Amino acid sequence: MTNVAVIGAGEMGGWFARQxxxxxxxLRIxxxxxxxxxxxxxxxxxxxxPTEEIIPKSDEVLIATPLDTAEGIINAHQHLLKGKTVYDIASVKNGxxxxxxxxxxxxLSLHPMWGGATNGFENQNLIMIPLHPLEGAYQSHFDGLKQRFEGYGTRVTMLHHGEEHDRLMAWNTALYHFNNLAMGLALSRSGMPASRHQQVEGTTATLSRICAEAVAHSDPTLYFSIQTKNPYVREAHEVLWQCFSHLKDVVQEGNYGAFAKVMQQASAYFMEGKDPQNYLKKAMSQFAAAVGAAKGAEFRHVLAT
Structure with missing residues (x-):
């Protein structure tokens, strides 16, 4: 039986321990x-x-501590980790x-793309990053863990290194969090209560509002770290601000041609590599399904990962 040391009993450490x-x-915790x-x-x-007591008795070590402490814990226990299967689940890999x-x-390094309210591994996205050349015994070791998680029902994506991960997450995770938080802040300054907005919201507003709500209810320590510890986030912020400024100018100038061009550019980006005949039908179907799921209680928490 595989014996796993879980270092960190917070939301995600607890989630992995239970699963x-x-x-x-x-388990040792x-x-x-x-x-x-x-x-x-x-x-x-x-x-x-204590960490120094449970690591020697374990086959695997999962580092599930906050971003500010993970690297220090690894460095402090290097002498105990040698020869162990050890991996983190941090949202930012810097260092x-x-x-x-x-x-x-x-x-190796993992990033589960879900939060602690998710029911299980099935149908979730998991990033795996090899930290040594994929050859020989390490290749077999890495493939074995990949097969384990795939056996749990996760969709595994392999990235090549931490830098690739952080650059992708700056645009994929941090930018969405940033945008959703800004949306929540803007609505809070509308002069109308949230209940009033909800009474009249359409499908797009429902999905956007629940995304913003989920982020606003999440752990500020983690979300601040995601924004500030990832060295690629500033670039994503700058591009988003440029796009907001451009779109604002287009609307205030009443420039329909430029507005339509913005929509066409965004549509072309999302449609890349897809069958144009089926794209819109499938996209609208996925949107309707997401709105339906958004009205379920669990979705509010899952979206915030």
Missing amino acids: YAQKGLE ADADHQKAHALASELGAFSG IPEALAQASGKS
């Missing part, structure tokens, strides 16, 4: 808050203890993959 327990993995680790371990019938690669020849 792993359901899959039959044996550590957290700077010893009471939190003990409570989670008691819930799952697992062991808890973490390098620390992991130095700590163990069997290390």
Whole structure:
């Protein structure tokens, strides 16, 4: 039976611990808050203890601590991590993959693209980043873990290094969070209560509002780290601001031609590589399904990942 040390008993550390327990993995749990680790371990019938005690007794080590502490924890326990399968689940990889690669020849980096309210692994997107050349024993090791997660029902995407991950996440995650938070802030300054907006909102507003609501209700420490720790976020912010400014000018000038061009450019971007005849029908169907899902309670939390 695989024995996993979960370092960090917060939202995502707790999520992985509960899911792993359901899959039959044996768990050992550590957290700077010893009471939190003990409570989670008691819930799952697992062991808890200091990090330096549970790592030597485990086959795998999952680093699920906050972004500000993950790299330091890895560096402080390098002598215990050697030879272990060790991986993080951080939203920003800046510095973490390098620390992991130095700590163990069997290390890799993960990014689960979901939040702690998700019911399970099935149909979720998981990023996997190899930290050593994909050859020989490491190739077999990496493929084995990939097959495990695919067996759980996740859709696995492999990226080549942490820099590629952070650049992609600056546009994929941080920019969406930033835009949703700005939308929530703008609505809060509208002079009308949220309930009034909700009474009259259409389908686009429903989906946009629930996205903004989910982000606003999330952990500010994590979301601030996603905006500030990723070195590529500033570029994404600047481009978004340029686009807002351009669109504002187009609308205020009453320039229909320029407005239509903006919509055409965005449409062409999303349609790239797709069958034009089926694209709009499928896109509208997906939109309708998303709006329907958005009215379910769980969706409010899942969207915020």
